[in-house]
Structure formats: C-alpha cells, structure tokens
Amino acid sequence: MPLVLTEEQEMLRDAARGFLDAKAPVSALRKLRDTNDPDGFSRDLWKEMAEMGWAGILVDEEFGGADFGFVGAGVLAEEMGRTLTASPFLSTSVLAATALKKLGSDAQRQQSLPKIAAGEMLYALAVDEGAKHAPAKTAMAAEKHGNGFRLSGDKTFIADGHVADKIIVAARSAGAPGEEQGLTLFLVDAKSNGVSVERTQMVDSRNAARIRFDGVEATGDDVLGEVDGGYAALEGVLGAGRAGLAAEMSGAAQTAFKMTVDYLKERKQFGTEIGRFQALQHRAAHLYSEIELAKSATLKALQELDESYDMAGVVCSLAKAKAGAAAKLASQEAVQMHGGIGMTDEYDIGFYMKRIRVAQEMFGDPAFHADRIARLRGY
Amino acid sequence: MSDLETFRKETRAWLEENCPKEMRDAGAGGEDAICWGGKRWTFQSEAQKIWLQRMAAKGWTVPAWPKEYGGGGLSRDEVKILKAEMRRLRARSPLESFGIWMLGPALLKYGTHEQKAHFLPPIARGEIRWCQGYSEPNAGSDLASLQCKCEDKGDHWLINGQKIWTSYADESDWIFVLVRTDPSATKHTGISFILVDMGQEGVSTKPIKLISGKSPFCETFFDDATAPKEHAPGVSAIVGELNKGWDVAKYLLTHEREMIGAGGSGSLFAARSPGEIAAQKSGLGDDGRLEDTLLRGKIAEADVDGWAFMLTMERMKDEAKTGQGVGANSSMLKYYGTELNKRRFELMMDAGGSDELEWEGERTRDGKLARGWLRTKANSIEGGTSEVQLNIIAKRILELPGS
Numbered sequence: 001m002p003l004v005l006t007e008e009q010e011m012l013r014d015a016a017r018g019f020l021d022a023k024a025p026v027s028a029l030r031k032l033r034d035t036n037d038p039d040g041f042s043r044d045l046w047k048e049m050a051e052m053g054w055a056g057i058l059v060d061e062e063f064g065g066a067d068f069g070f071v072g073a074g075v076l077a078e079e080m081g082r083t084l085t086a087s088p089f090l091s092t093s094v095l096a097a098t099a100l101k102k103l104g105s106d107a108q109r110q111q112s113l114p115k116i117a118a119g120e121m122l123y124a125l126a127v128d129e130g131a132k133h134a135p136a137k138t139a140m141a142a143e144k145h146g147n148g149f150r151l152s153g154d155k156t157f158i159a160d161g162h163v164a165d166k167i168i169v170a171a172r173s174a175g176a177p178g179e180e181q182g183l184t185l186f187l188v189d190a191k192s193n194g195v196s197v198e199r200t201q202m203v204d205s206r207n208a209a210r211i212r213f214d215g216v217e218a219t220g221d222d223v224l225g226e227v228d229g230g231y232a233a234l235e236g237v238l239g240a241g242r243a244g245l246a247a248e249m250s251g252a253a254q255t256a257f258k259m260t261v262d263y264l265k266e267r268k269q270f271g272t273e274i275g276r277f278q279a280l281q282h283r284a285a286h287l288y289s290e291i292e293l294a295k296s297a298t299l300k301a302l303q304e305l306d307e308s309y310d311m312a313g314v315v316c317s318l319a320k321a322k323a324g325a326a327a328k329l330a331s332q333e334a335v336q337m338h339g340g341i342g343m344t345d346e347y348d349i350g351f352y353m354k355r356i357r358v359a360q361e362m363f364g365d366p367a368f369h370a371d372r373i374a375r376l377r378g379y
Numbered sequence: 380m381s382d383l384e385t386f387r388k389e390t391r392a393w394l395e396e397n398c399p400k401e402m403r404d405a406g407a408g409g410e411d412a413i414c415w416g417g418k419r420w421t422f423q424s425e426a427q428k429i430w431l432q433r434m435a436a437k438g439w440t441v442p443a444w445p446k447e448y449g450g451g452g453l454s455r456d457e458v459k460i461l462k463a464e465m466r467r468l469r470a471r472s473p474l475e476s477f478g479i480w481m482l483g484p485a486l487l488k489y490g491t492h493e494q495k496a497h498f499l500p501p502i503a504r505g506e507i508r509w510c511q512g513y514s515e516p517n518a519g520s521d522l523a524s525l526q527c528k529c530e531d532k533g534d535h536w537l538i539n540g541q542k543i544w545t546s547y548a549d550e551s552d553w554i555f556v557l558v559r560t561d562p563s564a565t566k567h568t569g570i571s572f573i574l575v576d577m578g579q580e581g582v583s584t585k586p587i588k589l590i591s592g593k594s595p596f597c598e599t600f601f602d603d604a605t606a607p608k609e610h611a612p613g614v615s616a617i618v619g620e621l622n623k624g625w626d627v628a629k630y631l632l633t634h635e636r637e638m639i640g641a642g643g644s645g646s647l648f649a650a651r652s653p654g655e656i657a658a659q660k661s662g663l664g665d666d667g668r669l670e671d672t673l674l675r676g677k678i679a680e681a682d683v684d685g686w687a688f689m690l691t692m693e694r695m696k697d698e699a700k701t702g703q704g705v706g707a708n709s710s711m712l713k714y715y716g717t718e719l720n721k722r723r724f725e726l727m728m729d730a731g732g733s734d735e736l737e738w739e740g741e742r743t744r745d746g747k748l749a750r751g752w753l754r755t756k757a758n759s760i761e762g763g764t765s766e767v768q769l770n771i772i773a774k775r776i777l778e779l780p781g782s
Contacts, residue, residue: 002700003697004697004698276780276781281777281779282769284777285776288711289772293688293690295694296691297686297687297690299690300690318683325680325683367676370683371676373686374675374676378654379655379668379669379675
C-alpha cells in the first residue's frame with residue numbers, strides 16, 4: 001500500500017481542517033482554561049463532531065459508525081493537533097472504540113458502540129499507576145470474589161477520567177507486578193461504589209484524572225477480553241492510542257513549525273528579517289526534516305493498524321517515539337526562535353509546547369518506545 | 380493487478396533460473412563486490428560476467444529506461460517488483476555506474492535522440508564507464524564558480540583546466556564535464572555540459588589517497604584536451620543547450636542527492652548493525668540486554684531514526700508517483716540520510732571497541748569497518764555538503780528570505 005492518503009482520506013482531512021479552524025481554534029482551548037470549565041471540553045462541539053461521524057470514526061456501520069479505519073482516525077487526530085482541540089476523541093473514539101471493537105463480546109459491543117458513535121457515552125482508559133508508563137508493572141488488584149472480582153488500587157494520568165461515564169481499567173487478577181501474564185481488563189461504570197475520581201489540572205489545560213478504586217465490584221460480564229490474558233489485548237489498544245497521539249503530535253508540531261517559519265519571515269532585527277540568518281535557517285531546515293520523518297512513521301503505523309492490527313505494535317512504538325521526539329524539538333525551537341514573545345501567555349505557541357509535553361509522555365515517552373524497539377532487535 | 384502478478388511470477392522464475400548461485404549474496408561483499416563495467420574492467424568471476432550479460436540482454440541493468448536505449452521499458456510498479464524479487468534471492472545488482480545513476484538520467488531528460496541512441500546502450504551493457512567532472516580546487520560548495528575553460532575551435536572544443544574529487548576517474552573511459560564556454564557571462568549562465576573521451580593525451584588523472592587509505596577520488600587534468608563538435612554524425616558533444624549546462628548540472632545533482640541519501644539507508648540493510656555489533660562485542664547482561672545502557676539508548680535512537688527515514692524515502696517516492704515531485708526534498712533526503720549513516724558508523728565503532736581498530740590483518744579483514752567508517756565522512760560532503768543542503772531546504776522548501 002502506498003504511503004500516502006487516499007482521496008477519501010484527503011477529503012476527510014480537508015473537511016476536518018475547515019471545521020476545526022472555524023469551531024475549535026486555540027482560542028477555544030484558552031477559553032476553556034480561563035473559565036475553568038468543569039468539563040474541560042465543549043459538549044456542544046462534541047455533539048457536532050459525532051454528527052459528522054467523528055465520534056464513531058472506528059465504529060462499524062452496523063453500529064452507526066463511519067468505519068473509516070485507523071488512518072481516518074489519525075487524520076482527525078492530526079487535525080485536532082493542529083488546533084489543539086480539546087475533545088474526548090482519543091479516549092472514547094480511539095481507545096475505547098478499539099478496545100470494545102476488538103475485545104468486546106457481542107453484548108458489550110451492541111451496548112457500547114452505538115452510544116460511542118452517537119457521542120452519547122464517554123469513556124476513559126486507566127492504565128498507569130506510577131509517574132512513568134509501565135503497563136506490565138500493573139499492581140492494581142482484581143481479587144476473585146464470589147462469581148466476580150473486587151478491584152482495588154490507584155490509577156493516574158487518565159485522559160478524560162473526570163468526565164467518563166465508563167472506565168476501562170487494567171488490573172492484576174494473577175501473577176506479580178512486572179509479569180505480563182495475569183492482567184485483566186474491566187469495564188467499570190464511573191458511578192460504581194468505591195470509585196473516586198479526582199480531576200487533575202494538567203500543564204496542557206486538558207482533561208485528566210486520578211482514580212481510586214476501593215473494592216469496586218465487577219462481574220464476569222464486566223470483563224473485557226480474557227481473564228488473566230489481558231496484556232496482549234491491552235497492548236493492541238495502546239498501540240492505537242499511541243498512533244493516535246503520534247498523529248496529534250505530528251499535527252501540533254507542523255503548526256508550531258509553520259508559526260515559527262512565518263515568524264522568521266516577518267520579525268526584523270539588525271535591520272532585516274531574522275529568517276535571513278543562516279544560524280536560524282539551518283535549525284529550521286533540520287527541524288523540517290525531523291517532522292517529515294515523524295509524518296512518515298505515523299502514517300505507516302496507522303496503515304499497519306488497518307492492515308494487520310495484531311502486528312502493528314512495533315510500528316506504533318516507532319511512530320510514538322519519532323513523533324514525540326520531533327514534536328518536542330519543534331516546540332522547543334518554536335519558543336526559542338520566537339524569542340521573548342514565545343514566553344508570553346498571550347501568544348499561542350506556549351500552548352503547543354505544553355500539549356506536546358503531555359502527549360509525548362502519555363502511553364510511553366520516546367525513550368520507552370525506542371527501548372522497546374531495542375529489545376525486539378535483540379540488544 | 381493480475382498483470383503485475385503475472386509479471387512477478389515470470390520475473391521470479393527467470394531470476395531463479397538465471398541468477399548464478401555465486402551472485403546471491405547481495406550486501407555481503409560491500410563496495411568490493413560491485414560490478415562497475417567499462418573497457419578496463421576485469422570481472423571478479425565468470426558468474427559476475429554471466430550475470431551482467433543476462434541482465435543486460437533483458438534490459439534489466441536499467442529496468443526503467445526505454446527499450447530502444449538498452450533498458451527494460453518497465454513501469455514503476457514493475458521495477459518495484461523486480462527489485463523486490465531480486466532482494467528475495469539476495470541477488471547482487473548486476474551493474475552499478477555513474478552512467479546509470481547520473482549521465483543516463485541527464486541524457487534521458489536533456490539529450491537528443493541521437494545522443495541517447497549513441498551513449499545509453501553501452502552504459503546499459505556495462506561497456507563504457509563514465510565519471511563526473513564537476514568540482515574544481517576553487518569550486519566546491521560554490522560549484523557555479525567553476526573555471527575549467529572550453530573554447531570553440533570550429534570543428535572541435537578545446538578544454539583546459541582541472542577537476543577534483545572525480546570519483547574513479549583513473550578507471551573510467553569517458554567523462555561528463557562542466558566547463559565554462561562563455562567567460563563573459565554571469566556565473567550560472569556561461570556553463571556547458573560536455574562529453575569527453577578520456578582516451579586521449581590531453582586528459583590525465585591522479586588518484587588522491589584518502590583517510591580510509593583508499594583512493595576512490597582523483598584529480599583530473601585537461602591540457603589542450605579536445606572533443607569533436609559531434610562524436611558521431613548528429614551526436615553533439617554538448618548536452619542541452621550551449622551555456623545552459625547549469626540546468627543539466629542541477630538536475631543531475633538532484634539525482635545524485637537522492638542516491639547518496641538512499642546510500643544512508645543502504646547501511647540499514649547491511650550485514651552488520653550497531654546493535655548486533657554491540658551484542659557480540661560487549662556481551663549481554665543476565666536480562667539479555669546490552670549492559671552499556673548509554674550506548675544502548677543511542678543505538679536505539681539511531682534505529683528509530685533509521686526506520687523512520689526509510690519510511691520517509693518510501694513516502695516521498697509514493698508522493699512523487701501521485702504527481703507531487705520529490706523536488707527539493709532530495710536535499711532533505713541527502714542531508715538526513717548521510718548524517719544518519721555517519722551516526723550509525725560512529726555507533727558501530729563505539730560498539731566494536733578496540734577490536735575494530737585493527738587497520739590490517741585477517742581479524743578485521745584489513746580494517747573493513749574502520750575504513751567504511753572513514754568513508755562515511757565523505758557522505759555529508761560529496762554531492763553538496765550538509766550545510767548546502769540545509770541552505771536549499773531553507774530557500775526552496777521553507778522559502779526563507781535571501782539565502
């Protein structure tokens with residue numbers, strides 16, 4: 001398959017760009033932050049996105065979705081990255097939709113997927129327990145209790161955790177922290193007894209939460225996929241999330257870069273445009289190259305998810321590693337080349353730096369994913 | 380689709396039958412195993428000769444060139460399949476040359492039918508070896524300031540001057556040269572692109588010994604060298620228009636950059652990689668991982684960049700196919716690919732430690748890796764330095780002012 005977008009995917013991109021520029025520019029995120037919005041995103045906007053088929057971009061048509069595949073989802077994520085649009089897209093429409101589609105029983109899919117596609121139900125995926133992403137180290141207990149389980153433990157860095165209606169949570173039903181075997185995924189209602197949610201105010205002004213599970217009851221029907229065999233399943237879902245984040249970062253990096261190059265052409269010092277200075281030109285040209293690499297790795301990961309989902313994990317790591325590193329560089333160079341104005345809250349570039357910092361950390365930073373590739377290559 | 384599948388089937392069968400067993404070790408011999416062809420070429424084995432002859436008869440030494448000029452007349456997709464099938468067999472490339480990489484594309488774009496018909500088939504058959512006369516002692520990065528003089532003497536051209544960094548000039552039969560045909564014109568406008576037979580007294584070469592101990596580059600001297608106005612009836616010695624050679628040169632440089640950039644990824648397929656060398660040399664810990672975690676991290680990052688770079692080459696080729704040309708991005712590929720290649724060789728040397736520092740002797744095959752490492756230092760200089768490529772990206776892609 002050629003490493004380019006199809007005509008259909010390009011049309012989706014163009015439509016998304018027009019919509020987001022009009023309805024969800026960076027100023028919208030700024031407003032959500034400044035008004036300390038309790039949701040942290042606009043429910044009206046989400047409704048519109050659902051009407052356009054975005055919420056159900058991965059959901060099969062029989063459940064009311066657009067079934068546009070991972071490349072389609074990535075196209076949307078990239079465009080939202082350009083405008084830093086706050087929405088439950090990643091948590092609900094990428095992570096949860098993938099989990100339910102790939103792992104859900106018939107009943108679970110029938111119950112959840114139409115509501116995801118309609119934008120009526122919000123989800124969150126709770127994996128991390130420590131400051132650094134390490135799914136195999138999951139310690140949260142899933143104790144067998146009667147016919148079901150009792151879930152106890154603390155989860156952190158959960159995107160959209162404070163607005164989610166349902167939480168997909170990884171817990172340990174067997175084995176010891178550090179072992180891949182023994183993980184199980186559960187689908188938990190956020191209103192269940194024993195669930196306490198703390199909204200965390202993050203650097204990027206986007207939604208996140210810490211959630212405590214204190215003896216939360218789960219039945220066999222709440223298990224998503226296999227008992228004890230949830231690690232590989234979780235990896236698959238995380239792969240989709242990583243590729244989605246890579247796409248978002250790629251979009252954010254491209255926009256931060258464009259703002260920077262525009263600034264180099266217009267800002268004058270020493271009587272001339274600073275973009276004439278070779279010291280800055282070479283840094284900009286290098287950054288251009290890095291962003292091109294990030295775009296290629298990201299598109300490849302999304303295509304692999306569509307073509308061979310089970311084998312896509314490594315390429316998703318590649319995309320997350322490369323896009324994370326390139327986007328970080330883009331945001332750092334952007335602030336430096338903007339000079340003093342780049343340090344002001346009034347100017348948008350800081351929002352890009354903050355969002356990229358959070359997105360590159362989520363589900364594994366570049367070092368985590370580079371190390372994963374090293375492991376697979378036998379060193 | 381089915382046409383391509385048929386083509387794949389037939390190609391596979393043909394290769395299975397016609398590629399000699401000895402030629403199924405692509406990459407193993409490195410640069411030493413390349414077949415360059417030319418009048419003075421001695422084949423390293425009978426198999427190498429047979430392989431070249433068979434492939435040339437199919438036109439598959441230059442599969443994308445038109446059949447009438449010695450090529451295979453294959454479509455892009457067919458070329459892709461042929462390459463893939465050759466990789467599958469680990470078949471060596473039957474022939475490499477500056478004629479194939481550079482002069483051929485230039486003639487195909489700027490040459491007359493007579494020039495193509497005269498010069499291309501011998502290139503495709505590996506009979507004539509070409510070299511490139513571009514740089515001069517005082518015209519390196521600033522190539523357009525070249526001074527090599529070429530005067531109109533009625534029925535022939537008279538050439539005086541010096542070229543430098545002429546790859547394999549001492550083993551080549553012909554040279555394509557950038558010369559100044561109008562000294563009064565501005566820098567870029569008085570240059571012509573001329574084809575010169577090196578088998579004459581006025582052309583001499585002198586190899587330059589490099590830090591790798593090898594001498595792939597030469598100085599080339601033109602002392603009253605000549606080229607007839609026409610090498611054969613209707614076959615002009617000048618390619619493109621007189622005094623418009625800079626257009627041809629620029630076009631060729633784009634090709635050269637893509638090629639050198641691709642060479643960067645060539646080492647990604649090479650028999651050895653930093654990770655493997657590190658695993659062999661410094662040993663693994665109880666967890667099966669490299670104990671030198673700093674080195675491990677650097678290698679991992681280079682592997683990430685290497686993989687992403689290969690995908691970028693693929694993407695840019697695919698984009699070119701759908702009508703968006705690679706264009707100035709060839710500078711990006713050249714810049715990134717060569718810097719990456721240098722990085723990988725530095726890491727291989729780090730990983731190999733003192734074992735790889737033996738310059739002579741069996742153990743290192745006469746310092747094969749070390750010499751390769753030193754060779755890579757030229758990657759980011761030849762064909763336009765990294766700094767020149769960054770200038771081009773800044774100017775042509777980012778459209779920054781005044782560069």
